[in-house]
């Protein structure tokens with residue numbers, strides 16, 4: 218990876234991706250093409266009309282390696298990423314530093330991190346079209362998070378409902394650590410470091426995205442626009458939410474044992490979720506035991522029947538997103554006597570939906586070198602972008618930087634240039650002018 222997006226060409230085949238592809242072996246590339254051509258890949262094909270000469274908008278997202286990924290993570294997040302990757306400049310990370318904000322077992326963290334990355338690949342995230350990396354391998358995340366902690370009012374964080382929920386889930390007697398309270402700031406740092414324009418978010422993450430926007434705005438105002446004697450170009454871009462289009466999938470998959478709470482890795486009971494790696498018997502058993510209701514008719518969108526609604530939406534999502542009326546008709550014919558036939562059909566649909574993902578996952582996990590190579594390339598690319606934004610943020614905040622780092626954002630040079638313009642002519646670094654031109658606030 219040579220330059221970040223706002224410094225130049227990031228169209229498909231631009232410097233970043235070319236760099237990443239350049240070191241991938243032919244065998245790995247051909248593995249990817251055969252996977253992508255697999256009829257089982259469950260991906261909606263997108264054409265490439267967004268590329269042309271225009272810069273693609275940048276997307277950043279991640280999943281915490283807090284356990285095995287489940288159907289909610291897939292339908293609510295990773296499946297959408299796989300769709301975005303051809304039209305956007307996508308960066309997907311495994312956010313392992315978020316995973317330690319609740320008590321964790323150090324014996325499992327590395328394995329779960331690698332499993333999560335392998336699952337990205339198995340779910341169709343294609344490293345020749347996006348960057349996949351591990352958050353803790355890019356030190357700028359922690360460094361920027363600290364800087365942003367120092368400008369984020371506690372009152373903003375106290376309003377975060379996820380914090381309150383997670384704190385409650387830990388129990389009254391459990392200690393709550395600072396990391397859990399501050400993790401939305403780390404998430405803001407994750408996003409802002411890459412100057413991501415779009416962040417795919419479910420409803421549950423919307424509040425955190427708003428916080429990231431508030432932090433970006435506050436930083437840009439305080440350290441760039443209000444800066445004396447000369448205002449500076451904004452360092453951060455305010456990210457927008459990338460919302461799942463109506464009918465394109467399931468934005469929130471609910472627990473199998475309680476249709477009013479979301480399917481979650483950290484829920485105590487494993488039968489509350491379908492893990493992406495559950496074998497066929499486990500899936501059948503979980504669906505057989507899942508909560509239903511006393512009514513026989515299977516209809517979408519009845520708020521009084523959260524379990525029915527959830528199971529129907531899952532069935533729809535894994536069988537091609539057909540119109541709801543078609544599914545209701547199909548199930549009425551299949552199932553005049555109640556839930557039994559539907560549960561059986563749902564279980565079989567899940568087994569065949571997950572089977573190709575599982576097969577690819579095991580292939581990737583068995584090839585440790587392949588995964589290592591993908592993550593090393595992702596790390597290199599992410600480091601290049603993140604460290605430049607970090608330097609810019611440090612310069613704006615007034616840190617003393619080593620002299621060779623002043624040029625990155627150009628602030629030191631610009632200030633020097635203004636101060637000496639009557640006597641000396643200093644060539645303006647192109648990076649600085651590119652950034653200034655693109656500053657959304659100016």
Ligand code: AQP
Nearest residue numbers: 280281283289290293294419468469470480481482483
């Ligand atoms: N049930 C869900 N339905 C739809 N989307 C979901 N996501 C998670 N659960 C569902 C989406 O997955 C992405 C990554 O989530 P995460 O693992 O980083 O954190 P989370 O949202 O807190 O997921 P979990 O499974 O509940 O993890 P734990 O239990 O560790 O907190 C996000 O885009 C999220 O919206």
